[in-house]
Amino acid sequence: MRRHRSAALLVQTRLPVVLALTVFTIVLALPFAMAVLWSLVDPSHPWAYPAVLPPVLSFRRWIEIWTTSALPQALANSYLLAATVSVSTLLLALPTAYAFGRLQFPGKATAQMLTLIPLAMPGFVGAIFFSALLVRFGVYSRFAGIALGHTVIFLPYAIRLLSLSFAMVRQDLIDAARDLGASPLTVFRTATLPVLKPGLLAALIIVFILSIEEFAISYIVGAPDFTTVPTILYSYLGYNFIRPNAAAISLILVVPNVLLMLIAERLLKSADPATITGKG
Amino acid sequence: MSASFSVRPYLLLLPGLLPILAFMSLVIGMALSQSVGYFNFSGDSGFSLRFWHTVLSEQQFWRAFWYSARIALFSSLLSVALAYPVALWLRRPFAGSDLVSALIKAPILVHGLVAAFLYVNFISFQGFLNAALVHLGLVARPIRMQNDPYAIGVVILQVWKNMPFAFLILTGPVRAIGDDILDAARDLGAGAFARLRRVILPLTLRSLQAALILIFIGAAGDYSFQSVAGPTSLNSLAQYMVRIQQDNAGHGWNEAAVIAVMLMGLSLFGSAALAALIQFLLRRTGR
Amino acid sequence: MLKTIAMLALATALPLAGLPAPAAAKDLSQMNWEEIVAEAKQEGQINWFHWYFQDRFREQVKAFEAQYGIKVTIPDGDGKANMDKMLAERGRTEGDIDVISLGGSALQTFKAEDLLYGPLKPLLPDGAKLRFSIEGTDNKGYAPAFWGNQTAIAYNPARISEKELPHTLEDFAAFFRTNPGEMGFNTENGGSGPAFIEAVTRALVKDIDYANGAATPEKVAKLAPAWDWFKANHDGYIITASNADSVTRINSGEFKLIAGWEDQIAGLQRKGEISRDIKMYIPSFGMPGGGNVIAIPANAKHKAAALVLIHWLTSANTQTELAKTFGIAPQHPDADSSVGLIAAGDRKFSTVWAAKPFGDDIKKAFVNQVTLH
Numbered sequence: 001m002r003r004h005r006s007a008a009l010l011v012q013t014r015l016p017v018v019l020a021l022t023v024f025t026i027v028l029a030l031p032f033a034m035a036v037l038w039s040l041v042d043p044s045h046p047w048a049y050p051a052v053l054p055p056v057l058s059f060r061r062w063i064e065i066w067t068t069s070a071l072p073q074a075l076a077n078s079y080l081l082a083a084t085v086s087v088s089t090l091l092l093a094l095p096t097a098y099a100f101g102r103l104q105f106p107g108k109a110t111a112q113m114l115t116l117i118p119l120a121m122p123g124f125v126g127a128i129f130f131s132a133l134l135v136r137f138g139v140y141s142r143f144a145g146i147a148l149g150h151t152v153i154f155l156p157y158a159i160r161l162l163s164l165s166f167a168m169v170r171q172d173l174i175d176a177a178r179d180l181g182a183s184p185l186t187v188f189r190t191a192t193l194p195v196l197k198p199g200l201l202a203a204l205i206i207v208f209i210l211s212i213e214e215f216a217i218s219y220i221v222g223a224p225d226f227t228t229v230p231t232i233l234y235s236y237l238g239y240n241f242i243r244p245n246a247a248a249i250s251l252i253l254v255v256p257n258v259l260l261m262l263i264a265e266r267l268l269k270s271a272d273p274a275t276i277t278g279k280g
Numbered sequence: 281m282s283a284s285f286s287v288r289p290y291l292l293l294l295p296g297l298l299p300i301l302a303f304m305s306l307v308i309g310m311a312l313s314q315s316v317g318y319f320n321f322s323g324d325s326g327f328s329l330r331f332w333h334t335v336l337s338e339q340q341f342w343r344a345f346w347y348s349a350r351i352a353l354f355s356s357l358l359s360v361a362l363a364y365p366v367a368l369w370l371r372r373p374f375a376g377s378d379l380v381s382a383l384i385k386a387p388i389l390v391h392g393l394v395a396a397f398l399y400v401n402f403i404s405f406q407g408f409l410n411a412a413l414v415h416l417g418l419v420a421r422p423i424r425m426q427n428d429p430y431a432i433g434v435v436i437l438q439v440w441k442n443m444p445f446a447f448l449i450l451t452g453p454v455r456a457i458g459d460d461i462l463d464a465a466r467d468l469g470a471g472a473f474a475r476l477r478r479v480i481l482p483l484t485l486r487s488l489q490a491a492l493i494l495i496f497i498g499a500a501g502d503y504s505f506q507s508v509a510g511p512t513s514l515n516s517l518a519q520y521m522v523r524i525q526q527d528n529a530g531h532g533w534n535e536a537a538v539i540a541v542m543l544m545g546l547s548l549f550g551s552a553a554l555a556a557l558i559q560f561l562l563r564r565t566g567r
Numbered sequence: 568m569l570k571t572i573a574m575l576a577l578a579t580a581l582p583l584a585g586l587p588a589p590a591a592a593k594d595l596s597q598m599n600w601e602e603i604v605a606e607a608k609q610e611g612q613i614n615w616f617h618w619y620f621q622d623r624f625r626e627q628v629k630a631f632e633a634q635y636g637i638k639v640t641i642p643d644g645d646g647k648a649n650m651d652k653m654l655a656e657r658g659r660t661e662g663d664i665d666v667i668s669l670g671g672s673a674l675q676t677f678k679a680e681d682l683l684y685g686p687l688k689p690l691l692p693d694g695a696k697l698r699f700s701i702e703g704t705d706n707k708g709y710a711p712a713f714w715g716n717q718t719a720i721a722y723n724p725a726r727i728s729e730k731e732l733p734h735t736l737e738d739f740a741a742f743f744r745t746n747p748g749e750m751g752f753n754t755e756n757g758g759s760g761p762a763f764i765e766a767v768t769r770a771l772v773k774d775i776d777y778a779n780g781a782a783t784p785e786k787v788a789k790l791a792p793a794w795d796w797f798k799a800n801h802d803g804y805i806i807t808a809s810n811a812d813s814v815t816r817i818n819s820g821e822f823k824l825i826a827g828w829e830d831q832i833a834g835l836q837r838k839g840e841i842s843r844d845i846k847m848y849i850p851s852f853g854m855p856g857g858g859n860v861i862a863i864p865a866n867a868k869h870k871a872a873a874l875v876l877i878h879w880l881t882s883a884n885t886q887t888e889l890a891k892t893f894g895i896a897p898q899h900p901d902a903d904s905s906v907g908l909i910a911a912g913d914r915k916f917s918t919v920w921a922a923k924p925f926g927d928d929i930k931k932a933f934v935n936q937v938t939l940h
Binding site for chain 3: 340343404405406422424426427507508512513514515526527
Binding site: 016017020021024027028030031032034035038047049052091092093094095096097098099103105108111114115117118119120121122123124125126128129130132133135136149151152153155156159213215216220230233234237238243246247250253254257258261 | 286289291292293294297299300301304310319387391392396398399402406408411440494497500501521525533536537543544547
């Protein structure tokens with residue numbers, strides 16, 4: 001009876017795991033494997049009908065893309081934009097997040113709702129009419145235009161993440177530090193900052209990734225010559241479609257972001273109040 | 281002293297809230313005023329409803345409108361429908377559950393355009409799927425699946441990208457449902473479906489609605505999935521808007537503005553109606 | 568979309584537009600070629616807005632960079648967006664574009680003297696030998712041709728034999744009936760599909776002057792028989808996403824026929840990206856061919872360097888090189904002609920593109936009447 005039950009339990013828990021892994025393989029691992037394979041197709045040996053597998057594999061394409069495509073410039077644009085955007089977004093979000101996380105005031109719920117408006121705006125509507133505004137105000141710098149657009153549309157994320165961090169700061173720790181005669185700076189350093197830090201870093205990274213991945217504003221405002229990684233990928237998927245090149249650029253867009261996101265997630269987990277108060 | 285104290289929170293709100301409100305009202309204001317003939321980039325500016333008239337009497341516009349509405353509806357419902365069983369399954373941790381939930385969340389990290397490319401590459405004539413089908417002897421020649429006319433590819437991509445998102449939103453509330461409530465329901469003889477309908481869905485209604493609304497809005501405004509993997513015989517609303525704006529020199533902006541306003545309307549009212557409908561259905565069956 | 572922005576910029580800038588360009592022109596026209604080259608080296612860099620094979624051209628211009636020490640930046644951007652940007656920036660005293668590649672008939676949609684610096688013909692050492700009239704458009708010496716190309720039908724010999732190839736409209740209709748979904752052509756992202764659409768339109772609707780670019784609703788309405796033909800043969804063809812998508816898919820064996828550019832397919836074959844087996848022909852009802860020109864916007868920042876790049880690009884040497892690498896028709900009389908993909912006997916079927924903006928309206932009407940219907 002007991003053995004029977006544990007066998008049933010085993011089937012009940014293991015089977016779904018196996019099933020999940022199978023699904024994962026089909027929807028994620030295989031497509032990525034295909035992309036890797038395509039990106040390794042040697043540029044002078046086409047993979048054409050009726051060949052089932054590529055005739056020659058090499059890293060030549062990666063080198064070629066790096067040296068001849070606009071990818072290095074697009075990467076520089078994307079990362080510089082993302083750095084600018086994440087810092088400016090965070091600076092703007094901090095005071096507001098503090099108010100949401102630590103203060104009570106009439107109209108707070110409404111204000112919180114209002115910060116979420118950008119999430120309800122379809123990306124291309126925002127992008128097109130934002131570009132119309134830039135024309136009206138004579139802003140020719142695409143970098144400034146895109147940075148401004150990104151900062152505003154990613155503010156909701158930063159405000160929300162930081163509000164949660166501020167809310168986690170424990171008032172009794174602040175009071176205790178203050179009672180012990182600590183200066184405001186010391187109070188901030190000992191009671192607030194340790195709790196805030198993981199959230200700050202996570203918000204920084206998440207806004208950074210969102211900015212790198214943003215397509216609508218970068219594409220509409222940046223056209224034709226200010227390219228970011230997503231816009232270059234879009235051109236490689238459209239007018240300049242060469243499948244192996246698109247494969248290589250796809251991989252370049254995904255891998256660094258996955259690594260960054262894993263770090264962000266780790267930071268958010270470490271923001272668990274239990275571990276922090278344990279340290280404090 | 282006390283007066284300045286009460287002002288402080290509102291001053292703190294300014295740096296975050298003001299840019300958002302200014303940006304959104306300027307952008308929406310621009311779209312609204314261009315749709316009725318103001319801020320013309322060519323010709324005279326002045327109030328006119330002719331752009332509304334032109335766009336709304338265009339058959340293509342309505343095809344795009346209902347197409348986007350359909351995609352948004354299917355994508356949001358399917359994503360949520362798939363996310364619930366998974367969230368319920370992972371409600372209590374077991375060996376391997378961390379791995380599974382990490383894998384489910386993985387698509388969030390993959391850029392939409394990359395996902396679209398991976399998908400098209402996978403189903404293309406030379407893709408793995410066709411190679412496998414031919415190899416297994418299921419078909420004699422590869423099947424053409426790229427840019428399928430029913431937009432199955434677009435819905436698959438939307439669900440692929442959004443199901444993890446719905447899972448993230450639902451997983452907390454689902455975990456918060458107490459075992460005692462579910463046990464009580466089970467003891468009262470409620471089957472799995474009844475438990476879902478009578479207990480789980482009502483208790484997670486807010487998150488369910490949030491997930492539906494967010495996915496609906498995203499899918500209704502889709503451009504990249506549609507342009508890479510969507511049917512070539514149909515435009516999504518965002519795609520139609522960009523095309524109208526680029527193809528028509530003088531009045532393109534104004535007509536695009538009409539489409540933009542309609543798209544915002546679809547996002548707002550469509551998602552709200554969906555959320556309300558779900559609530560209504562649950563209330564009714566819950567009784 | 569920038570095109571429309573341009574209208575705004577235009578309104579504010581018109582009074583200014585005339586002034587700076589002639590002043591600068593005087594400067595370069597008073598110099599001899601050595602002085603221009605010296606000035607160009609002084610400027611040291613240029614932005615060349617070009618819309619296809621950008622990665623390959625970045626390779627090609629290395630020879631130029633080595634010879635003159637002038638750095639060439641070729642941004643990624645599609646042709647329409649590049650032109651819209653030029654239009655949008657005409658109000659600035661100095662724009663971002665130093666050199667711009669344009670389709671041969673693009674100058675039908677705007678006046679060269681309003682937007683471009685020049686004429687270049689007297690400034691270029693080989694100016695008298697170069698071609699300034701292409702695709703039925705004489706640009707009056709403002710923009711020399713640097714690229715000759717032809718649209719045609721490409722076929723995959725692994726899937727269809729030469730004997731089975733359709734040559735007349737009736738052949739095509741029969742081919743569509745017996746080979747449903749075996750031909751692909753695009754409507755967006757490139758002109759090869761639109762070339763096929765235009766060719767069919769020309770063959771079916773004969774009482775229209777295709778050399779007249781004026782587009783009226785009545786004229787566009789006359790094209791209806793062509794749309795009926797496409798609708799009747801609807802199951803025969805597949806609309807692809809771009810020039811390149813058609814090529815990728817014929818290479819993978821998905822299609823027997825596609826509409827394509829000779830230079831694009833030859834260029835990809837010579838690089839090894841696609842199978843060298845793919846061949847091309849022009850059906851007897853003809854397909855359009857022409858070429859691209861290169862010009863300097865009136866408000867270019869580095870005009871001397873731009874002029875030197877254009878001289879290098881249109882020179883006999885570079886044209887021979889481009890013919891070898893991309894299979895183009897060279898545009899300098901002293902360049903070696905290439906052996907293209909299309910048999911010499913088919914060349915007589917080459918037609919001139921329909922004049923613009925009417926030519927663009929043919930494609931738009933197809934999209935509205937056939938694909939989105």
